[in-house]
Amino acid sequence: MSSSEKKQYTGAELVVQSLKDSGVKFVFGYPGGAVLDIYDAIYNQDDFEHILVRHEQAATHAADGYARSTGEVGTVLVTSGPGATNALTGIATAYMDSIPMVVISGQVPSSLIGYDAFQETDMIGCSRPIVKHSFLCKTTEQIPEMIAKAYHIAKTGRPGPVVIDIPKDLVNNTGLYDYEYPENIKMRSYNPTLKGNPRQIKKAIMAFTEAKRPVFYTGGGVIIANASDKLVEMAERINVPVTSTLMGLGAMSGTHKQFLGMLGMHGTLEANKAMANADCIVSFGARFDDRVTNNTSLFCPDATIIHIDIDPANISKTINADIPIVGSADDVLTQFLELMDRANLHHNAEAMDAWWETINGWRETKCLSYDSSGPQRKPQAAVDALYKATNGDAFVTSDVGQHQMFGALYYPYKRPRQWINSGGAGTMGFGVPAAMGVKLAYPDSDVICISGDGSVQMNIQELSTCLQYNIPIKIFILNNRSLGMVRQWQDMQYGGRHSHSYMDSMPDFVKLAEAYGHVGMYVRHDEDLNSKVAEAMAMKDRLVIVDIEIEEEEHVYPMQVKGGAVDDMWLAKGVKA
Amino acid sequence: MKHILTILMENEPGALSRVVGLFSQRGYNIDSINVAKTDDPTLSRLTICTSGDLATLEQITKQCHKLVDVLTVKNITHQEHIERELVLIKVNAADPETKDSVKRIADIFRAQIVDVHKECYTVQLAGQPGRISALVKTLQDETTIIEMVRSGAVGLLRGKKALVPKAY
Numbered sequence: 182m183s184s185s186e187k188k189q190y191t192g193a194e195l196v197v198q199s200l201k202d203s204g205v206k207f208v209f210g211y212p213g214g215a216v217l218d219i220y221d222a223i224y225n226q227d228d229f230e231h232i233l234v235r236h237e238q239a240a241t242h243a244a245d246g247y248a249r250s251t252g253e254v255g256t257v258l259v260t261s262g263p264g265a266t267n268a269l270t271g272i273a274t275a276y277m278d279s280i281p282m283v284v285i286s287g288q289v290p291s292s293l294i295g296y297d298a299f300q301e302t303d304m305i306g307c308s309r310p311i312v313k314h315s316f317l318c319k320t321t322e323q324i325p326e327m328i329a330k331a332y333h334i335a336k337t338g339r340p341g342p343v344v345i346d347i348p349k350d351l352v353n354n355t356g357l358y359d360y361e362y363p364e365n366i367k368m369r370s371y372n373p374t375l376k377g378n379p380r381q382i383k384k385a386i387m388a389f390t391e392a393k394r395p396v397f398y399t400g401g402g403v404i405i406a407n408a409s410d411k412l413v414e415m416a417e418r419i420n421v422p423v424t425s426t427l428m429g430l431g432a433m434s435g436t437h438k439q440f441l442g443m444l445g446m447h448g449t450l451e452a453n454k455a456m457a458n459a460d461c462i463v464s465f466g467a468r469f470d471d472r473v474t475n476n477t478s479l480f481c482p483d484a485t486i487i488h489i490d491i492d493p494a495n496i497s498k499t500i501n502a503d504i505p506i507v508g509s510a511d512d513v514l515t516q517f518l519e520l521m522d523r524a525n526l527h528h529n530a531e532a533m534d535a536w537w538e539t540i541n542g543w544r545e546t547k548c549l550s551y552d553s554s555g556p557q558r559k560p561q562a563a564v565d566a567l568y569k570a571t572n573g574d575a576f577v578t579s580d581v582g583q584h585q586m587f588g589a590l591y592y593p594y595k596r597p598r599q600w601i602n603s604g605g606a607g608t609m610g611f612g613v614p615a616a617m618g619v620k621l622a623y624p625d626s627d628v629i630c631i632s633g634d635g636s637v638q639m640n641i642q643e644l645s646t647c648l649q650y651n652i653p654i655k656i657f658i659l660n661n662r663s664l665g666m667v668r669q670w671q672d673m674q675y676g677g678r679h680s681h682s683y684m685d686s687m688p689d690f691v692k693l694a695e696a697y698g699h700v701g702m703y704v705r706h707d708e709d710l711n712s713k714v715a716e717a718m719a720m721k722d723r724l725v726i727v728d729i730e731i732e733e734e735e736h737v738y739p740m741q742v743k744g745g746a747v748d749d750m751w752l753a754k755g756v757k758a
Numbered sequence: 759m760k761h762i763l764t765i766l767m768e769n770e771p772g773a774l775s776r777v778v779g780l781f782s783q784r785g786y787n788i789d790s791i792n793v794a795k796t797d798d799p800t801l802s803r804l805t806i807c808t809s810g811d812l813a814t815l816e817q818i819t820k821q822c823h824k825l826v827d828v829l830t831v832k833n834i835t836h837q838e839h840i841e842r843e844l845v846l847i848k849v850n851a852a853d854p855e856t857k858d859s860v861k862r863i864a865d866i867f868r869a870q871i872v873d874v875h876k877e878c879y880t881v882q883l884a885g886q887p888g889r890i891s892a893l894v895k896t897l898q899d900e901t902t903i904i905e906m907v908r909s910g911a912v913g914l915l916r917g918k919k920a921l922v923p924k925a926y
Contacts (some may be wrong), residue, residue, distance in 0.1 A: 305772055310783045314826040317771060334826060369923050370768055370829045494820035497813070 189357035192321040193222035196285070196352060199328035201228040202362040203283075205256045207247060207621055208232070209240035213260025214300060215287025218352045229256075232621065232650055235642040237264050239614035241271020242640065245280050246618030249601045250576060252407065254281040254335045255618065261287045262300030265346075266307060270608060272342045273311040277605025278428060279405060281340035283331045284308075288317075290350040304346045313341030321351045326363050333366040338373025339492040340405060373491060377508035382516045385463070385487045385504050386526055392461035392485070393532040394539075395421050398444065398473075401428030401604070402466015402491060403510045404597040409433065411514035412465065418521070419528035422540055424452035426467050427589055428604040435593025436573075441540065442549075445473035446741045447586045450548040450750060450758055453741070455540055456481055457748035463487045466510040469500040470605070479746035489513045548739045548752055549590055558706045560584065560659045560731045563714075564591035567629060567657060570714040575627035576601060576619045580612035580636030583665035586737040588631040610639025616654040617647060627655070627718065634660040634684055644697035647724050655717055656726045658690055661733045669736045674743065694726035704729040760789070761815055762841060762913045765804040765822060766829045766921045769795050773827040777804060780825065786810065786818050790843075790910025801829070801923065805912045829923045838916040844882070844909040845890045846872070850902045851879040859900050867893045878904055887911055 190198060196219050200208065208231045212220045223231050234240040237259045244255025255275075259268050265286040275282045289298040305317050314334050316327045324347070331343040389395045403412050409432045416423050416439055423433050424444040433440050442449035444456055456462065462484045467473070469488075474480045477499055488495075488502035489510060496505040506513055520526070551561045564587045567575070577592055578601040579585040585602055594600045601619060603611040616630040637658050647654065659665075667682040691701030700723045704713045710729070717725040742749040742757070750758040767773050774793055781788050789807040796803045808818060815833060822831045851857045860879050864871055867889065873880035883893050890908065897903060915921075 306775070309772075309776060309779050315772070319771075368826070371826050492824065494817065494824050498817060 187359055190360045191218075191222065191354045191357060192324060192352035193218040193354070195321065195324040195358060195360055196328065196347070197222045197226055197228075198360055199325045199362060200256065201226070203328060203332040204253070205229045206253075207244075207618075208256045208258050209234055209243045209247075209618070210258030211237050211240060211260065211264060213264045213287065215261035215289060215349045216258060218349065218354065219258065219285070219287070219347075231258075232617070232646065234614065234646050236640065237267035238270050238610065239617075239640045239643045239646070241268045241275065241282070241284065242608075242611050242614035243618035243621075244282055245271060245275050245611075246578060246601055246615030247622050248275070248280050248282055248618075249615070250598050250619040251622045252405075252598065254283055254332050257282065257284040259284065259286050260300065261289055261304070262302045264300075265302055265304040269307060269311065272308055272344065274603050274606040274608040274611060275342040276311045276313070278401060278603065279340050280342070281335040282342040283328070283335050284342060284344045286344060286346050288346045288348040291348045292350065294348065304344060308344045311342070312344050313339075315344040315346070318345060318347040318351055321356060321358055324351070325360060329363045330366055330368070334371065338371075374493075374507045375491070375509045375512045377489065377506040377513040377516055379516070381504060381506045382513065382520055385506060386517060386520055388485050388487060388504060389421070389461050389463050390419065390526050390528045393529060394459050394536045395419075395461040395463065396455050396459040397421050397423040398425075398456065398462050398464045398467055399423060399429045399432050400426040400465065400467025403429055403432040406466060406491070406509045406511040407597070408465070408509070408511035408514050409597040411511060411518065413437070415514055415517055418518075420530070420533045420537070421528070422455050422537070424448070424455060426470070426473060426604070427602065429467065430589060430600045431594035431597045434595040436595065443589055444747070445470075446475070447590065447737050447739065448741075449590075450546050450739055450748075450752065451540055451543040453739075453748040453750060454543045454758075457746055458539070459484045461485045461487065463489070465489050465514070466491070468495040468498065471499070473747075474499060475741045475747050475749065476744050481747060546752070546758070558704075558710065558729065558731045560587045560661070560735055561591050563657065563659055563710060563729050563731060564588055564631065566710045566714045567631065568592045569711065570718045571627050571629065575599075575629045576616075576623065578602065578612045578616040578619060578628070578630045580630075580632045580639070581607045581609045581666075582633045582636055583661075583669065583735070583737050584631050584633040584636070584659040587659065609636040612636060613640050613654070613656060614643050616656070617643060617652050620652045620654050621650070629655045629657060632656055632658050633665060634658055634662060634687055635664045637690075638688070641693070644694070644699060644724065648698045651722070653720070653722050653724045655724070657714070658726065658728050659731050660687070660690070660728050661731050661735070662687055663733060665735075666737070672736065690726050690728040694724070699724040699726060701725070702727045706730055759811065760807060760809050761833055761835045762839070762911060763806045763808060763819065763822070763831060763833055764913055764921060765806065765831050766796075766923065767802050767804065767825070768827040768829070769800050769802040770827055773802065774804070776825050776827060777806075777822060780821055781806075781808070781818075784817070784821060786814065790908070792910040792912050803921070805910065807911050830921050832915075832921055834913055834915055837919075839913050840916060841886055841911050841913040842884055843887045843890050843911045844884045845893070845906060847881045847894065847897060847906040848873075848878055848904040849881065849897050850877065850904060852877045856901050860897065863893070863896050863900060867896070869893060
């Protein structure tokens with residue numbers, strides 16, 4: 182081919198080339214009729230690696246884990262019909278937590294759309310409420326621009342999943358096309374605001390520097406915006422206490438002296454007390470979710486609320502903001518730091534000393550202490566052991582339930598993107614495939630999944646994927662032989678009637694691990710937890726499932742009292758703060 | 759409280775379903791909806807009449823604006839605006855007496871009879887929704903309505919103010 186002759190591409194090759202030029206390194210997927218041509222084009226390339234999962238839901242969670250840990254866009258490829266619908270749970274999970282993801286779904290040929298063809302599902306319609314945007318491809322020529330736009334939309338502004346539905350006839354080998362990847366994406370209808378309004382910035386600084394009892398309340402937006410360093414710099418400069426949502430953990434190190442721990446339903450006493458008593462709350466990239474606020478009518482009545490969010494729709498959605506600022510956490514923190522320097526603004530050091538004295542009083546309650554003396558294992562002790570065995574350095578993914586809360590509370594995360602869990606959607610079955618995505622991105626780091634005996638069975642088939650691609654994650658099952666969080670609510674609100682929260686036909690997880698070609702270990706209550714965990718972590722190149730027997734009766738505390746204020750809390754069974 | 763939202767969006771397949779879906783997904787009311795392309799065929803203009811308190815309206819506006827296909831959203835209710843609706847009403851007009859009275863009512867309302875059949879008339883009126891409701895009621899009192907269709911309101915701001923795509 183002479184240099185003047187441009188290379189020509191089939192439709193499927195356009196897809197593959199566009200993915201490559203979008204910077205894709207991994208595609209998580211599962212083939213099927215409608216995407217066979219795309220798979221055929223993938224066969225001939227080595228620009229990205231395709232990971233064949235065992236269920237499309239896991240493809241989305243793995244891409245999600247990859248995206249959360251790296252900040253890059255996760256990529257999924259599934260076929261039409263059931264392939265696409267299986268991906269929906271993972272798309273919803275990414276949507277709720279603002280995770281950048283592109284999902285390419287095959288579709289039946291254009292001529293068959295609307296005819297109830299084999300494996301036809303209206304994927305654009307099915308996914309509409311759970312995507313940031315979606316594209317139905319109409320012509321082959323559109324493919325590069327559509328894919329470029331999808332990646333642009335997925336990762337800019339408030340990130341989120343984007344679906345591209347491509348009918349089979351557009352990617353088969355009948356035609357050849359020119360290829361050009363659009364370098365600059367401009368869309369007249371899509372221009373996210375990044376910088377805060379300078380007047381609002383000034384108002385906010387005046388409010389929180391003059392406040393006597395300010396609190397920083399930070400969320401996943403700080404991590405997504407890569408604003409952690411600036412957050413810590415800002416917080417240290419004015420000596421303000423910082424609390425974080427489940428999604429924001431790690432933005433400020435869990436061991437930082439100004440960090441109060443997580444807030445909300447299972448937050449620490451000091452975090453929730455600080456919120457309730459604050460005269461100024463500065464929220465960065467958090468959305469005053471119901472798992473934080475408890476009863477909104479009782480929420481922090483004395484506080485001036487400064488709400489910084491890239492999504493204007495989040496502001497004043499549940500709690501009215503006194504000083505709203507639309508912008509990215511990173512830009513706004515930069516603006517804060519610059520203006521404080523320029524105007525030589527300082528905080529009220531004397532008032533802050535008094536505020537810290539009050540907070541340290543709440544800290545003395547030691548709300549996370551637990552009784553480790555009994556004969557049964559405590560789940561808290563298991564997470565402690567994981568923390569010690571990994572020096573607090575591991576990437577930790579979790580599923581959903583009690584173990585998730587223990588993982589959030591007892592493993593102080595030291596860096597952003599270290600704690601990977603499904604916060605908004607609360608998707609059981611997230612942990613194992615998400616860990617796969619993280620481990621592929623960081624093969625030299627320890628990646629552990631804290632799971633439960635319920636959750637782990639929701640995507641257990643991925644053990645097979647882990648064997649095929651040698652993904653040596655470590656899975657720790659906090660096994661209480663029941664659906665612990667459901668059981669806890671049944672104990673607290675349904676008179677202890679454990680309706681369908683048992684699992685009395687538990688598989689042998691060790692044999693299960695072995696059946697999939699991995700290593701399985703039990704930790705029974707009379708065995709040494711720390712040494713077993715260390716042994717598992719030492720097997721660097723093997724996937725290990727550690728089935729840790731824990732107490733059935735244990736509840737997650739602290740816990741907000743239903744319908745109360747943010748700091749109305751249970752500290753233990755029958756013990757209110 | 760009733761509000762008129764006017765939305766400018768990309769004339770793309772599926773764009774309307776995103777707006778409509780958003781309303782049902784978040785539990786907002788749609789009293790009427792009207793959509794068609796504009797002088798620029800790449801743009802569609804939607805008029806949605808909805809109801810809710812101010813906080814709900816603020817959310818509706820923000821959520822609509824968040825849709826990637828949407829360029830601008832404006833609540834025109836509280837500004838000087840023109841609001842119009844079109845109605846077509848097919849009424850029984852079998853006997854000469856009813857024919858006369860339908861004709862008389864149409865004249866009073868400055869409506870037109872746009873289709874004539876030996877047993878029925880079809881009356882057309884464009885105007886403010888209140889005037890249309892009055893016409894419907896008056897015709898109901900006089901004869902029976904066989905069928906009718908209302909377009910839902912469309913609206914524009916008065917004066918020079920306009921919804922136009924921002925330069926980008």
